[in-house]
Amino acid sequence: MKIQIKNGRLVDPRNHVDRACDLFVADGCIAGAGAAPAGFRADRTIDAAGLVVAPGLVDLAARLREPGLEYKATLDSELYAAVAGGVTSLACPPDTDPPLDEPGLVEMLKRRAASRNLAHVYPLGALTAKLEGARLAELATLRDAGCVAFSQADAPIPDTAVLWRALQYAATLGVSVWLRPQDPYLARDGVAHDGEVATRLGLPAIPPFAETIALGAILALVRATGTRVHLCRLSTAAGVAMVHAAKAEGLPVTCDAGAHHVHLSEMDLAHYDAHCHLVPPLRSLRDRDALQAGLADGTIDALCSDHTPVDEDAKQMPFGESAPGATGLELLLPLTLKWARERGIALADALARVTCTPARILGIEAGHLAPGAPADVCVFDPEAHVTVSAAGLQSQGKNTPFLGYALPGRVRFTLVGGAVTYEARA
Amino acid sequence: MRNPQLNEKGELQHLLAIEGLPREIIVRILDTAASFVGVTEREVKKVPLLRGKSVFNLFFEPSTRTRTTFEIAAKRLSADVINLNIATSSQTKGETLLDTIDNLAAMHADMFVVRHGTSGAAHLIARHVAPHHHVINAGDGRHAHPTQGLLDAYTIRHYKRDFARLAVAVVGDILHSRVARSLIHALTTLGSPDVRVIGPQTLLPTGVESLGVRVFHDMLRGLRDVDVIVMLRLQNERMKGPLLPSAQEFFKCYGLTAEKLAAAKPDAIVMHPGPMNRGVEIDSTVADGRQAVILPQVTFGIAVRMAVMSILGGGAT
Numbered sequence: 208m209k210i211q212i213k214n215g216r217l218v219d220p221r222n223h224v225d226r227a228c229d230l231f232v233a234d235g236c237i238a239g240a241g242a243a244p245a246g247f248r249a250d251r252t253i254d255a256a257g258l259v260v261a262p263g264l265v266d267l268a269a270r271l272r273e274p275g276l277e278y279k280a281t282l283d284s285e286l287y288a289a290v291a292g293g294v295t296s297l298a299c300p301p302d303t304d305p306p307l308d309e310p311g312l313v314e315m316l317k318r319r320a321a322s323r324n325l326a327h328v329y330p331l332g333a334l335t336a337k338l339e340g341a342r343l344a345e346l347a348t349l350r351d352a353g354c355v356a357f358s359q360a361d362a363p364i365p366d367t368a369v370l371w372r373a374l375q376y377a378a379t380l381g382v383s384v385w386l387r388p389q390d391p392y393l394a395r396d397g398v399a400h401d402g403e404v405a406t407r408l409g410l411p412a413i414p415p416f417a418e419t420i421a422l423g424a425i426l427a428l429v430r431a432t433g434t435r436v437h438l439c440r441l442s443t444a445a446g447v448a449m450v451h452a453a454k455a456e457g458l459p460v461t462c463d464a465g466a467h468h469v470h471l472s473e474m475d476l477a478h479y480d481a482h483c484h485l486v487p488p489l490r491s492l493r494d495r496d497a498l499q500a501g502l503a504d505g506t507i508d509a510l511c512s513d514h515t516p517v518d519e520d521a522k523q524m525p526f527g528e529s530a531p532g533a534t535g536l537e538l539l540l541p542l543t544l545k546w547a548r549e550r551g552i553a554l555a556d557a558l559a560r561v562t563c564t565p566a567r568i569l570g571i572e573a574g575h576l577a578p579g580a581p582a583d584v585c586v587f588d589p590e591a592h593v594t595v596s597a598a599g600l601q602s603q604g605k606n607t608p609f610l611g612y613a614l615p616g617r618v619r620f621t622l623v624g625g626a627v628t629y630e631a632r633a
Numbered sequence: 634m635r636n637p638q639l640n641e642k643g644e645l646q647h648l649l650a651i652e653g654l655p656r657e658i659i660v661r662i663l664d665t666a667a668s669f670v671g672v673t674e675r676e677v678k679k680v681p682l683l684r685g686k687s688v689f690n691l692f693f694e695p696s697t698r699t700r701t702t703f704e705i706a707a708k709r710l711s712a713d714v715i716n717l718n719i720a721t722s723s724q725t726k727g728e729t730l731l732d733t734i735d736n737l738a739a740m741h742a743d744m745f746v747v748r749h750g751t752s753g754a755a756h757l758i759a760r761h762v763a764p765h766h767h768v769i770n771a772g773d774g775r776h777a778h779p780t781q782g783l784l785d786a787y788t789i790r791h792y793k794r795d796f797a798r799l800a801v802a803v804v805g806d807i808l809h810s811r812v813a814r815s816l817i818h819a820l821t822t823l824g825s826p827d828v829r830v831i832g833p834q835t836l837l838p839t840g841v842e843s844l845g846v847r848v849f850h851d852m853l854r855g856l857r858d859v860d861v862i863v864m865l866r867l868q869n870e871r872m873k874g875p876l877l878p879s880a881q882e883f884f885k886c887y888g889l890t891a892e893k894l895a896a897a898k899p900d901a902i903v904m905h906p907g908p909m910n911r912g913v914e915i916d917s918t919v920a921d922g923r924q925a926v927i928l929p930q931v932t933f934g935i936a937v938r939m940a941v942m943s944i945l946g947g948g949a950t
Binding site: 410520528 | 757
């Protein structure tokens, strides 16, 4: 299959391309840009006039809920949601049921995901057995089964000695470890940011230093072990400052923030909107602004959806009892564009946070459009606004604080490996 | 976003919290309650305002006192009252909160009086029910206990008349107290210029000043020249652990004794939402002393709950 995407604005952040030109796809790969390669005859031509032609998005955190939690979502629903959102590669955290701590589970997930021919799925293996934070999982075996990195998802490792040994062991194997910094004792029972809103609503709270204390411990262990660590879902201004300093020091750390946290704050909890029950909690406006700034200056390397489909019943509960999380695969691009517009960030710089940079963190060949690269492409209309509605979401999870919002960016075509996997109705 | 307690005309649809209630509605509830205080002292203690209406007391958390006062209030308004102690019933069988509500709504409930251990439960129910149902929050987690806040305000008005001149101190476990939050909002809405909270840092929520109060850790300084002292109940499980070393030490620092009471104005009143822990937050000589108005609070509480129900039921004049 040969495809010509013509008349579009090609934006390829990694290769510093932002110009009007055609893109040519052949045999699953990018064949060239600008003038047609010699002898190229398109089987299909896509007219991208007025549209942006960008690398497919790379999402560092998307829960697909398989195995074990299929009542919340399935591979079919979520991988289709991914391509509907222009996401062509995603990392899925190991907090499935059972957790991804055995090679058989990882192989099955990879095989089942690959058979869909939709987005590429990169499983993160459990760092500890059953994610219990006590015993190491078989990292070498899991790596060979296809895990690209290791994580505890949102499960704690309360014992710092275990974390130290886990990082040493990971360093031995040369694999990276992804950690969400949060002190489990300070976060215990908490469901909201420890601030004026939680005080007013009477919600058990998580102080911001639950993040920075854990971050301090992780950074000290990185300094001691040299392990490559990716810090997940930063939520506080103080945390961003610590990561900034750690990078200046030369520690091998990268970090991401969730797309919701870059736009929302504790104020959005309003009258107990359970859609705003997220992990980590939405924090103060000052924290949110620091995340936006950190993302702009590169302290925060990547923006991710932290896609967490939750069934409606689990959200129809009193705030603190409701299941945390928000659906996000289809909102990652719009929320990236919204951030870029509000902060005056160039489109290519904004897209870098959801394409080439997360691809580099994952260590995968994706997120760019140089000749020879896999033809994972997102073609979108940057000017169209879409009003978020439950019916419009392909994900089985309809849980989003953005219901009713008109957000910029409408995906028109998504290509994975050179095949059109999603095409919006005209 | 519209205040979830008010309908499109700005009338009271549910009573979920004092916060966000317009001052006029609070005053109207207190004035209506005043007219019911007489009823509760009559030979025949009933008025027909809610005749034919069904009030469901839904208590997801154990309570005897609050449930009883709601029951009495509803009966004095001639409503039919159904008590459901759900802590021991359907929730343990796996039914969701809103399923329970739907079932009771199908039994033609007019009013739900809800107590729940999780903050925001009453808001969730209020959002869910059809417009002809009314929800009264009888306590949700740490958040709000609006009828208690209103009866406290009623008691203060009864003894002190003018909120604009009052200094009020709320003492003890503010962090976990829905009573404190509701009273603070009532006082600031009604115009009290000087609301103080007194307690150790471990029992004060972060940013409590944002509620419009001054913070004191030293009880004698905090009580200086106040007109009203509200003592809060300290739950047993919080007396020993990371929040406090012991009940004895709490009493030493924050228990209301005659000596500490002397720092307040000579005519200061002492309130307590009950049930009291004598010797933990309050000394018996004070609890039984001439300045205590703890039992009148209970009596006024029935009139205040009658007022709220009658206004929601549309029968109040």
